[in-house]
Amino acid sequence: SNTSKGSVTWKTPSNIALVKYWGKQEPQIPENTSISFTLDACFTLTTLEFSKKENNSNDFNFGIYFEGKKKDDFKPKINKFFERIQQYVPFLKDFEFVIKSRNSFPHSSGIASSASGMSALALCIMSLERSLGKVEMSDDYFNKKASFLARLGSGSACRSIEGELIVWGNHKEIDGSSNLYGVKFPYKIHENFRNYHDTILLVDEGVKQVSSTIGHQLMHNHPFAKQRFNQANDNISMISKVLQSGNLKEFIAIVESEALSLHAMMMTSNPYFILMKPNTLKIINKIWEFRINTKSNICFTLDAGANVHVLFPESEKERVNNFIINELIQYCQENHYICDRIGHGAKRL
Numbered sequence: 001s002n003t004s005k006g007s008v009t010w011k012t013p014s015n016i017a018l019v020k021y022w023g024k025q026e027p028q029i030p031e032n033t034s035i036s037f038t039l040d041a042c043f044t045l046t047t048l049e050f051s052k053k054e055n056n057s058n059d060f061n062f063g064i065y066f067e068g069k070k071k072d073d074f075k076p077k078i079n080k081f082f083e084r085i086q087q088y089v090p091f092l093k094d095f096e097f098v099i100k101s102r103n104s105f106p107h108s109s110g111i112a113s114s115a116s117g118m119s120a121l122a123l124c125i126m127s128l129e130r131s132l133g134k135v136e137m138s139d140d141y142f143n144k145k146a147s148f149l150a151r152l153g154s155g156s157a158c159r160s161i162e163g164e165l166i167v168w169g170n171h172k173e174i175d176g177s178s179n180l181y182g183v184k185f186p187y188k189i190h191e192n193f194r195n196y197h198d199t200i201l202l203v204d205e206g207v208k209q210v211s212s213t214i215g216h217q218l219m220h221n222h223p224f225a226k227q228r229f230n231q232a233n234d235n236i237s238m239i240s241k242v243l244q245s246g247n248l249k250e251f252i253a254i255v256e257s258e259a260l261s262l263h264a265m266m267m268t269s270n271p272y273f274i275l276m277k278p279n280t281l282k283i284i285n286k287i288w289e290f291r292i293n294t295k296s297n298i299c300f301t302l303d304a305g306a307n308v309h310v311l312f313p314e315s316e317k318e319r320v321n322n323f324i325i326n327e328l329i330q331y332c333q334e335n336h337y338i339c340d341r342i343g344h345g346a347k348r349l
């Protein structure tokens, strides 16, 4: 075909890692394998408008609107992304683009939007490539290449193409796994994890003091780096079995240890830093207390920030929701929280 003008829209989810990615080599090759739940309520909606360039400039031509407003301060990041992926999508320079993007979650919520944002843009570019019709493309190829491109924008974004559980990073016990893109967890997932919940408690809605870019860099020459990467890879082996067996006690032990190990890496790097807030610890202690008192399978995980992700099975949703509302919301900034759950991946609209 000779597509010269058009637009494409993708809705792509955020994701929350169960075994964390922290540490990489160029070009966005993870030091260890990670696995995440794809989310549902936290998503980015991106429309890519494209038209054939009139001029023959050798620059990337694009404008960017975020939440309805022109957002030139996002340009350097997108330009860098285009530069990184240019060799894989050489048609980019033939077009002028307008990128229009918005998130379902508040901009300053402290929820990382890079995963959903970069995966949305990667999928839009893949739809453009498909419409150009130069190569025959299976859905599998489409998803893998979208994940590959998203990875070059933000590592964890490669886990935001499909659902429900995505593995990124080559691992001997995960068939088909790769350092270059995320793949669906290839084994049958136990029904205990069906519709698993993730209620995100917004402890601190501010911009975090240390970016994940810096955090990854600090894993170079980190005194515990090697042990950490081994630990994560061992945890992948264990969680792979747990996801198939449905053993929630073991699931909890791995997931909480991963969250605290991630933050332990931050506290022991040079320079060191702490992203948790007093209320993060208050919530963690409340969750532990509730678990002991009620034999619930509630647990927590953390991203690179102060917010707490509260994970629990569908079967416990009523009593855990009551607990969250009655006891945990008070530690959130302005009582803000987001009820999310495991999701099925990106959708073209």
Ligand code: PMV
Binding pocket: 016, 017, 019, 020, 021, 022, 034, 112, 114, 154, 155, 156, 157, 212, 213, 216, 262, 303, 304
């Ligand atoms: O994708 P990045 O470079 O923003 O790194 C994200 C790292 C963590 O969110 C802390 C962990 C993970 O695996 O998602």
